[in-house]
Amino acid sequence: MVQTSIFRAKKIITMNPNQPETTHVAVRDGRILGTGTLEELAIWGDYTLDDTFHDKVLMPGLVEGHAHVMAGTLWRHVYCGYFDRLDPDGNIWHGTKTITGVIELLQVAESKLKDPYMPLTGWQLDPIYMDNKRITRDDLDQVSPKRPVGVLHASGHILNVNSKALELAGLLKLGVNHPGIPLGPDGLPTGELYGPDAMGPVSTHVGFDRASMEGDADGLRAFSKMCVRSGVTTVTDLAARLTEESVDKMLEVTELPTFPARIVPLRVFMGASAKDTIDLVLSLKDRSTDRLRLGRIKAVADGSIQGFSARMRWPGYLNGAPNGLWYTSPAQLAELYRLALANGIQVHTHTNGDEATEMVLDTFATALNEVPIVDHRFTLQHCQLADAAQFRRMKNMDMCVNLFANHHFYWGDEHYRLTVGPERANRMNACHTALEMGVPMAIHSDAPITPLGPLFTAWCAVNRLTVSGRIQGEGEKISVQDALYAITLGAAYTLHLDSEIGSIEIGKKADFAVLEHDPTDISGENLKDIKIWGTVQGGRIFEARNL
């Protein structure tokens, strides 16, 4: 017998213009049977009325279009961030404001470890907020001289380690000659490691093993809990290697009846040819389930702006730093785009600098002329420095964009005075321009780089405040309505999932964000403070408090 539940809520924001607000939603087989009044829904026959949400506000389940499962796995390590942050179990970790504080935090964690050889690992250190004070191996030797200790910076591109970690990696010696490994007055490495090349040989010794992190069951579960706490029901893992083993594991974990989120992992275009990548993704596509959506590719064109590795157009970086790095050559991207278009595979491409965006637009234009496919929805990710002309080109080629609204809050001040200067800092993550030019748009957190939380991301896009409290780029603010669209249907559209999720209307998945406040009723500056009760995913109820 079919079971129908009708949920009554204080208010239901549907994102469906035909019925923007309502009070009841009927759910059958994990999908939405209809919205409206109880009388209107009763026409479907027998039902159970569920009053759990009588004092809550429902929204479509939020969609995070750019995050990484690593946001979950990292929580097994010590959080050393500057800002308060919610962990997967709902505990708030207070930000640590000084280097001394970070050392003390690590010392406490160290004293709790029993295995004397087990590495101790911290993450999310951001000395930008601590007068850029540098940490050395001497500092971390105070935590432990015996076990390897490492702390990853918020950017993910710098690692601090202690003497033991250097010793295990064979680097505690004279004569190390590497641009990413500064030496102290004694001629030995200081313990600061800049960039993946320098971090590589040491990171496994301090417990950062990328291979084992992917498809890690505990990490996936932690990540999914974070989704519930932030109202997210569909989330991307935007650069996965998707090995045979990790896909098997992800399928197994997401299939569990208690797994509360839909994961969309994108295979990263790195270490395999375009043809092999397409073949792999085509074969993975067929293994998709409702909660694990395979069959998309992520390419990376350049590096990061604050790392000065993004590719910039004239006049380049404010401080005169040399232009950044290409991570993938135009020729390789051209081949990938052609093959992907021909095989119906969607590609999301990371660009940070405006030259990288320009290169991708040029390369994609050529590919699209050769393989003119409609409704491809190729998406630019981050795309932080795009100008109006570039957004016009995106529109002309039916491309989508996913802008990094959170970045603007956390590092906007740095960009203003250090990396790109005021004018370009003001137009970074130009949400208003993107919408004005008609480019389908999402906004994102890039968790763990910044915290997962689409309502916070919406707040960033609506207010454009930086950490120091300045409004940066008044003209690029967007309305609350547009921001709420971006974190639901906007993000769903960039994943070709807008027919299934993103709004509360008949036939779609019964995915809801359950809120304590009404985001359309409180003013835009309070969006980030909305309390989240939990989610409904595929008709299953997940209360954040009882995960």
Place this chain on the structure above:
Amino acid sequence: MKNFGHGIPVTVLSGYLGAGKTTMINHLLRNANGQKLAVLVNEFGDLPIDEDLIEASDDEVISIAGGCICCSFGSDLSAALLQLDAMNRSLDHILIEASGVARPEAIMGSVGLVNGVSPDGIVILVDAETIQKAARDKYMSDTILAQLQAADLLILNKVDLVTKDQAGVISTWLASLNENAPIIPVTHSKVAPDIVLGHFIQRVYAKGAHQDVGGLSTLTLLPKHNIDVNELAQTLAKDYPNIVRAKGFATNKSGQKILIQVVGSRFDASIVSKDLPDGIVCLGLGETLRMQHFKRLFHLLKLNEASQKLEFDI
């Protein structure tokens, strides 16, 4: 004799798309002359190995005739190098094929961090016909120029496709970008393996060696004892673009035995514990190693010209 206690020598091979890297790798594998090479490629997809050379392959390793192998390193080069070391295949040389956008000096920097291997040289392959156009490319220009500047050896490929004058113009232009790196003109990527792999020294020491690709000459320097060995190594690397490689021993002022290795513009001088006879073998192109070119060097090192050996076509 092999590595004198050093790690397996690693050459980073780079060059933009179409420069002829794949052809060159196959050429080196075909002419390895008993040397066991490991080729590390960025990706397996566009496999650089000719099919007739492949003996067996699995997901991790491709076995090649003559004990050579090919592996892919994906995104983690240091892990791949450690893995090679762990395989214990008594390799003679590792060749890393870098991607067209890579910064070869950064890759070499990473090589320097891995135990069991040691940086040998950065070899950049250049297509004589297209390099100047490529170096003006809207997006790739600075990347290509940086690669040329990072080279210890510049292999100027496809010289048969340009006129002699054009080749001269390109060589002058290359020298203006990187004055220390020897420029080696070749056709069809057929560079003498000795230039890239540097195993000529074993043959010179073994005497009666056989040369597979002609056109090379060697000069053996017999330095006096107690000289400034660092200065000698630096001079060979920086002041003599005709010397594409040099390797051998000298005794420094403290009486220590030093191994000198020069690859184009790169040099290394490090203490070795073995007591081997002094002597440094220099490798040059054709007849470019003429005595008169080295007068300044002999003078600098207070060497007697008559005591030096000059051999052609070793």
